[in-house]
Amino acid sequence: MKSINHLFTRILFFLFTFSALGQVKDIGMPNIKNYKRTEYKGGTQNWSIDQDKKGNIYFANNSGLIQFDGSTWRKYALPNNTAIRSLKIDGSGKIFVGGNNEFGYFKPNEKGELKYFSLSKLISNKDSQNINLIWRIHIFKGEVIFQSFTKALFYKNNKLTVLNAPRKFQFSFMVNNRLFFQDKVLGILEYKNQKLYPLKGTTALNDKEIWAMFPLPNNKILLATLEKGLFVYDYNAVKEWNTEANSFIKKNTSLGGAIIKNKFIILNSVLNGIIICDLNGKIIQHLNRQKGLQNNTILTSFVDHKNNIWLGLDNGITFINENSPFTYFDYSYNIGTVYASVLYQNNLYVATNQGLFYHSWNTSFTDEPFNRVEGTIAQAWNIQVINNTLLCSSNSGALVIEHNKVSKILDTKGYFGFKQIPKHPEYVIGESYNGFSIFKIASHNVEFINQVQGFDETTNTFEVELDNDYLWLKKNPYLYQMELSDDLKKFESIKKYTQISTVNKGIGSLQSINNKIYFQTKNHFYRFSKDQDGFFEDRKMSNLFSNIPVINTLIQDSKGNLWYSFNESLGVLEKSDNGKYVRKQAPFSNLTGNLVNNYIAVNTVDQKNIFIGLTDGLTHYDATISNTFITKPTVFIESFSFPGDTIITGNLTANEKQFDLPYSGNHVKFTFSSPTFENQENVTYSYKLEPFEDTWRNWSSVSIKEYTNLREGNYTMKLRARNSFGVLSEVDQIKFTISPPWYRHFLAYIFYLLLIFAGTYVISNRVKLKIRKNKYYETIEQRRLYLEKESKIRHEQHELEKEIEKLKSDKLQIKILAKDKELVNNSLQVVKKNKTLNTIISKLKEIDTNILDDSTKSEFNKLHKSIVKEVNTDKSWKDLEKHIKNVHFDFLKRLKEKYPTISPRELDLSTYLLMNMSTKEIAEIMNISNGGVELARYRLRKKLGLNKKENLIGFLMSI
Known part of the structure; x- marks a missing residue:
C-alpha cells in the first residue's frame, strides 16, 4: 500500500512538474532579449535552431553556422560560403548542416574548433546533379536525413543512399516519431522501410505550402500552411481549424513553428511576430515588434531544454524567457514606474509616475494596453480601497475614483496615502505634503473634514502607522509618536525618538503586522508598551528574520505574507495554513535593481496573481508555478589561450581537457561561459587556479581571467557559476602542465647532477694534480731557491773573491804604488847620490894630482875611477822609468x-x-x-x- 501511495505521489509530482515546465502565462509579457547582427556578427536571416547537450545554441544563418554559449558568439562557414538553411545535432554532438548543393557536419577538432566534413562527396555523379537547397534535416531511426526539393539523402555508417522525390518535395516533418514528406502532386507521404506511402485525403493540400506539422490529441495532426491558414488531419480527411489562431495565421501567413511539451503551439508569422496558442487554438500570448521583438518576420522558432523560446528572425535573433512565473507590463502597455496597485470592481488599477491607469480584470485577461483614469495626469503615489471607496493619493491631491475617472477632488494638496483611524471606522487620516488631514467616508459619501493641527512638516520619504493610542511617523532620523485629540483636530502630544534600543542603534522601518505596530532595526523587531513607556523586543518576530539579510522595508499583504526588501532586492515569507512561514527569495532575484526605492508595491490578489511594482512597469507573479524553473546552471571554461595558440575547451569532452605547455606558454588566459540564457547579465563566476590559489575568487560577472609568469608545474583551473537565483553550478575544470625551462627540466637536473659529479671528479683530480704539481713545483721552487741561494752564495763568494782580489789588487797596487814611491824615492836618492858623486868628480877634477905623491895619486886615481865607474854603471833611473811604464x-x-x-x-x-x-x-x-x-x-x-x-x-x- 505504501509503495502504491509512493508511486501515486511521484506521478502527481511528475505531472505537476511537467505542467509547470510547460507553463505559458496569458497575463503580461515574458522577458525578451534581442540579439542584433552587430552582436552575433552574422548574416540577416536565421533559418533553423538547435541545441547541444551542453546547452549551446546553434543557428543556421545566411553567413554560416552561428554558435552561442551564453558569452561568446562564433561563426563557421561552409566551404562554398553559402547560406545554411537547416541544421540538426545528433546524440554524439555532430552538427549536421545543409546549404545550397552542399551538406555535411561540423565536429570539434583537438583544439575545440568546429571543423566541417562534407558528405556531398559521397554522392555519385548521377545523383549529385541538382541537389538544390537542403531545407530540412531529421534524425530518424539511426539515420540522418537531408531533404531538398528534389531528393532525400539518407546517411548512416559513412554511407549515403538517395531517395528521389516522386514529383517534387516541399518540406518534411517529424511527428510522434513518424517521418512525413509533402509532395507537390501526391500529397503527404509517410516514409517507412525505405519507401514512401501516400496518406489518404492529403492531396487536398497540393495547392498549399505546408511549413509545419504538430501533434494534436486523438491522433490528429495540425498542419500550418504558408498562406491558407491551419488545418487538422485525422488520417482520413483534412479540415480547416476554425480557431483564433487560424484567424491570425490567415491574416499574417505562417512560416511554421514549434511545440512546447505537447501543450502549447508556437506559430511563426511573416507579418506580425508569433502567437502561442493552446491545443484548442486559443491564443495565450502574442509577441510582435510592438511587444519587444526586433522584427515581425519569424523564420523559425525553437524550444530549448528549459522550455524557453528562441526565434530566428528575418534580421536578428530573439530569446524569450517563457519558463518563468514572471511576466511584465512595460512601456508597451502605457505604464511607467509603478508605486501601488489594487483590484477594484473587475479592474486592475496602478499608480504610476504618469498618473493612474487601469486594465479590465476577468477570467480571460485580454492582451491590451492599460488606460489612463480620466483626470489623472500627475504623479500618483498610492491607490487604495477604503470602505469600498477607491482613493488615489497623487500630486494633484486626494482623489475619489468612480467609473474610471476622478469623481471628486477632496483636497488639492499633494497626498501620499491614507490610513483608517482605529475607534473611528468612518474616518481616515491622509498623509499630505505638509502634514495630516482628516476625511470622512460613509455610504459612498467622502468629504474633507479638517487639517490636523500641530504638525505641518513635509513628510516625504516617511512611514506612517496607527494603533489605538498613537499615530507613528518615521521620518529620518526621527520616530514621531503623536497622539490625536478625540475630535481629530489636533495632535495633543508629539514626542520624538532617535533610537528604539540601546543595543541596536537607529530606526530601520515602521510596519503594521497583524494589526500590531512593529519598529525594526537591523532585523530586530520592537513594540511599544504604553504602561512601561518604552520599547521591548518581540523575540518571536526577530527570530523569524534572523537568517535574512538586513531589511529596509516590510509590508504584510492581504494573505498575511510578509514581503521585505533588502539591497534593492525582494523576498517573501509566505504564510502557510498552519501559521508558519516559508521563505522565498531566489525567485525574486531577477527583480533586483528594478524595484522602486523605499516602496514595496505588492498587490496579492491570490496565489496565482501577485502584482509587483517596478521602476519600468509592473510584473505579474504566479506563486503556484513550481520553483523547478530555478535549475542548476551549467558552466564551462570556454577557451584556454596561451602564447601562440587558443583551445576552445567548451567544445571538448571532459577527458580531453588536459594540456601540456612549454615554459614559454606560462602566460595563460581563460574565458568562461554559462549557457544560462535567463537573466544572463546576472550570471556571475568564481574560480581558482590550484595550487596557485588556495581560495575561490569573489563572484564577478567578468568572464575572462589571465595569469602571467606561472612557474612550471601541474595546474588545475576550476570554475563555477551562480545564476540570478543564487544557484551554484557544478565545477568545471581543466588541467594543464607547464614544462620547466630547459635549465630547470628534469633531464637538466640529471645533467646538472652528472655535471656536478663530473665536475667533482675533474676538480678532485685537478686538485690532486694541482697538489702534485704544487709539490713538484714546490720541489722545483725549493731546488730553484736552493740553486739561486747556492748561485747567490757562489756569486757572493765570487764577488767576495773578486772583492778580495780587488782588495788584494788594490793592496798590491797600493804596495806597488808604495814600492813605486819607494823606488822613486830610492831613485831620487840615487840621482842625488849620483849628483853628489858627479859633484865630487868635478871637485876631484879640480884637484891637482901632480902635487900628490904617486901612491896618493894612484889612490886618488883609483878613487876617481871608482866614483866614475859607480856613476856610469848606475842604471837606477832607467830601471825606474821602465818599472813605472810597466806598472x-x-x-x-x-x-x-x-x-x-x-x-x-x-x-x-x-x-x-x-x-x-x-x-x-x-x-x-x-x-x-x-x-x-x-x-x-x-x-x-x-x-x-x-x-x-x-x-x-x-x-x-x-x-
Whole structure:
C-alpha cells in the first residue's frame, strides 16, 4: 500500500512538474532579449535552431553556422560560403548542416574548433546533379536525413543512399516519431522501410505550402500552411481549424513553428511576430515588434531544454524567457514606474509616475494596453480601497475614483496615502505634503473634514502607522509618536525618538503586522508598551528574520505574507495554513535593481496573481508555478589561450581537457561561459587556479581571467557559476602542465647532477694534480731557491773573491804604488847620490894630482875611477822609468787611445801626476825646473780639454 501511495505521489509530482515546465502565462509579457547582427556578427536571416547537450545554441544563418554559449558568439562557414538553411545535432554532438548543393557536419577538432566534413562527396555523379537547397534535416531511426526539393539523402555508417522525390518535395516533418514528406502532386507521404506511402485525403493540400506539422490529441495532426491558414488531419480527411489562431495565421501567413511539451503551439508569422496558442487554438500570448521583438518576420522558432523560446528572425535573433512565473507590463502597455496597485470592481488599477491607469480584470485577461483614469495626469503615489471607496493619493491631491475617472477632488494638496483611524471606522487620516488631514467616508459619501493641527512638516520619504493610542511617523532620523485629540483636530502630544534600543542603534522601518505596530532595526523587531513607556523586543518576530539579510522595508499583504526588501532586492515569507512561514527569495532575484526605492508595491490578489511594482512597469507573479524553473546552471571554461595558440575547451569532452605547455606558454588566459540564457547579465563566476590559489575568487560577472609568469608545474583551473537565483553550478575544470625551462627540466637536473659529479671528479683530480704539481713545483721552487741561494752564495763568494782580489789588487797596487814611491824615492836618492858623486868628480877634477905623491895619486886615481865607474854603471833611473811604464801600462794605453796626440813626455808627466808626485820631485825626475813642471802641467790640461776648475789628478785617476 505504501509503495502504491509512493508511486501515486511521484506521478502527481511528475505531472505537476511537467505542467509547470510547460507553463505559458496569458497575463503580461515574458522577458525578451534581442540579439542584433552587430552582436552575433552574422548574416540577416536565421533559418533553423538547435541545441547541444551542453546547452549551446546553434543557428543556421545566411553567413554560416552561428554558435552561442551564453558569452561568446562564433561563426563557421561552409566551404562554398553559402547560406545554411537547416541544421540538426545528433546524440554524439555532430552538427549536421545543409546549404545550397552542399551538406555535411561540423565536429570539434583537438583544439575545440568546429571543423566541417562534407558528405556531398559521397554522392555519385548521377545523383549529385541538382541537389538544390537542403531545407530540412531529421534524425530518424539511426539515420540522418537531408531533404531538398528534389531528393532525400539518407546517411548512416559513412554511407549515403538517395531517395528521389516522386514529383517534387516541399518540406518534411517529424511527428510522434513518424517521418512525413509533402509532395507537390501526391500529397503527404509517410516514409517507412525505405519507401514512401501516400496518406489518404492529403492531396487536398497540393495547392498549399505546408511549413509545419504538430501533434494534436486523438491522433490528429495540425498542419500550418504558408498562406491558407491551419488545418487538422485525422488520417482520413483534412479540415480547416476554425480557431483564433487560424484567424491570425490567415491574416499574417505562417512560416511554421514549434511545440512546447505537447501543450502549447508556437506559430511563426511573416507579418506580425508569433502567437502561442493552446491545443484548442486559443491564443495565450502574442509577441510582435510592438511587444519587444526586433522584427515581425519569424523564420523559425525553437524550444530549448528549459522550455524557453528562441526565434530566428528575418534580421536578428530573439530569446524569450517563457519558463518563468514572471511576466511584465512595460512601456508597451502605457505604464511607467509603478508605486501601488489594487483590484477594484473587475479592474486592475496602478499608480504610476504618469498618473493612474487601469486594465479590465476577468477570467480571460485580454492582451491590451492599460488606460489612463480620466483626470489623472500627475504623479500618483498610492491607490487604495477604503470602505469600498477607491482613493488615489497623487500630486494633484486626494482623489475619489468612480467609473474610471476622478469623481471628486477632496483636497488639492499633494497626498501620499491614507490610513483608517482605529475607534473611528468612518474616518481616515491622509498623509499630505505638509502634514495630516482628516476625511470622512460613509455610504459612498467622502468629504474633507479638517487639517490636523500641530504638525505641518513635509513628510516625504516617511512611514506612517496607527494603533489605538498613537499615530507613528518615521521620518529620518526621527520616530514621531503623536497622539490625536478625540475630535481629530489636533495632535495633543508629539514626542520624538532617535533610537528604539540601546543595543541596536537607529530606526530601520515602521510596519503594521497583524494589526500590531512593529519598529525594526537591523532585523530586530520592537513594540511599544504604553504602561512601561518604552520599547521591548518581540523575540518571536526577530527570530523569524534572523537568517535574512538586513531589511529596509516590510509590508504584510492581504494573505498575511510578509514581503521585505533588502539591497534593492525582494523576498517573501509566505504564510502557510498552519501559521508558519516559508521563505522565498531566489525567485525574486531577477527583480533586483528594478524595484522602486523605499516602496514595496505588492498587490496579492491570490496565489496565482501577485502584482509587483517596478521602476519600468509592473510584473505579474504566479506563486503556484513550481520553483523547478530555478535549475542548476551549467558552466564551462570556454577557451584556454596561451602564447601562440587558443583551445576552445567548451567544445571538448571532459577527458580531453588536459594540456601540456612549454615554459614559454606560462602566460595563460581563460574565458568562461554559462549557457544560462535567463537573466544572463546576472550570471556571475568564481574560480581558482590550484595550487596557485588556495581560495575561490569573489563572484564577478567578468568572464575572462589571465595569469602571467606561472612557474612550471601541474595546474588545475576550476570554475563555477551562480545564476540570478543564487544557484551554484557544478565545477568545471581543466588541467594543464607547464614544462620547466630547459635549465630547470628534469633531464637538466640529471645533467646538472652528472655535471656536478663530473665536475667533482675533474676538480678532485685537478686538485690532486694541482697538489702534485704544487709539490713538484714546490720541489722545483725549493731546488730553484736552493740553486739561486747556492748561485747567490757562489756569486757572493765570487764577488767576495773578486772583492778580495780587488782588495788584494788594490793592496798590491797600493804596495806597488808604495814600492813605486819607494823606488822613486830610492831613485831620487840615487840621482842625488849620483849628483853628489858627479859633484865630487868635478871637485876631484879640480884637484891637482901632480902635487900628490904617486901612491896618493894612484889612490886618488883609483878613487876617481871608482866614483866614475859607480856613476856610469848606475842604471837606477832607467830601471825606474821602465818599472813605472810597466806598472802603469793600462793607464797609459787608455790615455793614449783617448788622446792620440799626447806626447811621450806628457805621458810621463801624467804618470808622475797619477803617482801623486810633487812638483819638485817631478822636476828632479824630468830634470826640469819647477816652472817647467807647471808649464808642462798647463799644456797637458789644455790637451786633455780641462777647464780651470777641473782637477787634473782626479781626471787622470778616472781614466
